[in-house]
Amino acid sequence: MALPRHVRLVEVGPRDGLQNEQQPIGVADKVRLVDDLTAAGLEYIEAGSFVSPKWVPQMAGSAEVFAGIRRRPGVTYAALTPNLKGFEAAMAAGVQEVAVFAAASESFSQKNINCSIAESLDRFVPVMDAAREQGIRVRGYVSCVLGCPYEGEVAPHRVATVARELFDMGCHEVSLGDTIGTGTAGKTRQLFETVAREVPRDKLAGHFHDTYGQALANIYASLLEGIQIFDSSVAGLGGCPYARGASGNVASEDVLYLLNGLGIHTGVDLERLIAAGERICAVLGRENGSRVARARRCQQD
Numbered sequence: 111m112a113l114p115r116h117v118r119l120v121e122v123g124p125r126d127g128l129q130n131e132q133q134p135i136g137v138a139d140k141v142r143l144v145d146d147l148t149a150a151g152l153e154y155i156e157a158g159s160f161v162s163p164k165w166v167p168q169m170a171g172s173a174e175v176f177a178g179i180r181r182r183p184g185v186t187y188a189a190l191t192p193n194l195k196g197f198e199a200a201m202a203a204g205v206q207e208v209a210v211f212a213a214a215s216e217s218f219s220q221k222n223i224n225c226s227i228a229e230s231l232d233r234f235v236p237v238m239d240a241a242r243e244q245g246i247r248v249r250g251y252v253s254c255v256l257g258c259p260y261e262g263e264v265a266p267h268r269v270a271t272v273a274r275e276l277f278d279m280g281c282h283e284v285s286l287g288d289t290i291g292t293g294t295a296g297k298t299r300q301l302f303e304t305v306a307r308e309v310p311r312d313k314l315a316g317h318f319h320d321t322y323g324q325a326l327a328n329i330y331a332s333l334l335e336g337i338q339i340f341d342s343s344v345a346g347l348g349g350c351p352y353a354r355g356a357s358g359n360v361a362s363e364d365v366l367y368l369l370n371g372l373g374i375h376t377g378v379d380l381e382r383l384i385a386a387g388e389r390i391c392a393v394l395g396r397e398n399g400s401r402v403a404r405a406r407r408c409q410q411d
């Protein structure tokens with residue numbers, strides 16, 4: 111399959127990235143991060159999460175974040191909503207698009223959202239109904255698509271079943287998450303080939319954590335499978351609170367460098383993106399997880 115000419119980057123740093131930080135992060139710093147990402151040209155930014163603050167304390171201020179950001183027309187600012195309560199809170203905060211999240215592994219589903227896969231899909235039905243009534247688009251996530259921290263291997267057909275359920279219930283696109291980053295390029299191709307029998311390819315996104323250093327290779331493998339939407343996290347922020355040892359998402363800067371090198375258009379400015387990552391890393395006092403950003407810094411020193 112020929113490589114696509116355009117890719118949409120879904121920036122998940124303010125949500126997937128920051129949700130795993132142990133130290134408190136002020137609303138102003140979160141708002142600044144989202145504004146910097148907007149300035150870098152990202153068209154889709156996951157800016158927060160309306161989940162139980164007991165489960166993920168770092169996302170507790172999401173309503174304030176949505177109140178503080180400067181929204182650029184044409185940019186989607188989205189949030190996670192695991193149930194109707196979260197959806198209603200997101201609507202009150204003026205969220206434009208929400209995401210529901212399921213897993214391909216029963217154990218991870220229990221650890222992450224305290225219910226089975228089937229129960230989670232049932233919980234999403236009222237969210238989907240309310241979203242339809244209010245004209246809100248819903249994105250779907252499937253976690254553990256290339257491995258589970260509790261169960262190990264996950265067969266592609268199990269992922270396909272959950273992805274199909276999410277698509278059939280009205281999710282406009284389904285993002286497949288390699289939560290623990292164990293996937294390799296061959297398995298990634300096999301995964302998309304299998305899932306694309308159930309959900310159209312142009313409705314699938316890749317969401318790769320870089321724990322084993324395979325994320326860029328997996329993105330290239332996905333491009334060869336015709337996938338044109340990728341989730342990434344500025345400065346490689348993050349991890350997953352329910353997958354011990356999982357490192358952050360693949361760094362947005364590194365994905366952009368790959369795509370730029372392939373001549374694939376994204377509309378994102380690399381230098382501004384690097385600046386956004388450097389700023390939030392300075393706030394957090396952590397090393398920048400983007401190799402591109404680190405290389406640029408060395409060249410400038």
Ligand SMILES: CC(C)(COP(=O)([O-])OP(=O)([O-])OC[C@H]1O[C@@H](n2cnc3c(N)ncnc32)[C@H](O)[C@@H]1OP(=O)([O-])[O-])[C@@H](O)C(=O)NCCC(=O)NCCSC(=O)C[C@@](C)(O)CC(=O)[O-]
Nearest residue numbers: 160161162165166192195196211222223224251253287289
């Ligand atoms: C789903 C629940 C709520 C079930 O949690 P539960 O305890 O089973 O739910 P519950 O309905 O019994 O409610 C318990 C308490 O939570 C409250 N509650 C209930 N719902 C909400 C809500 N929406 N917002 C705020 N509060 C809420 C509810 O009001 C109650 O409060 P209490 O009476 O004890 O004071 C919980 O398990 C939860 O919030 N989990 C969140 C897990 C999470 O955010 N994980 C990270 C995101 S997923 C991810 O990172 C993976 C992804 C997407 O990036 C892809 C990948 O890489 O794999």
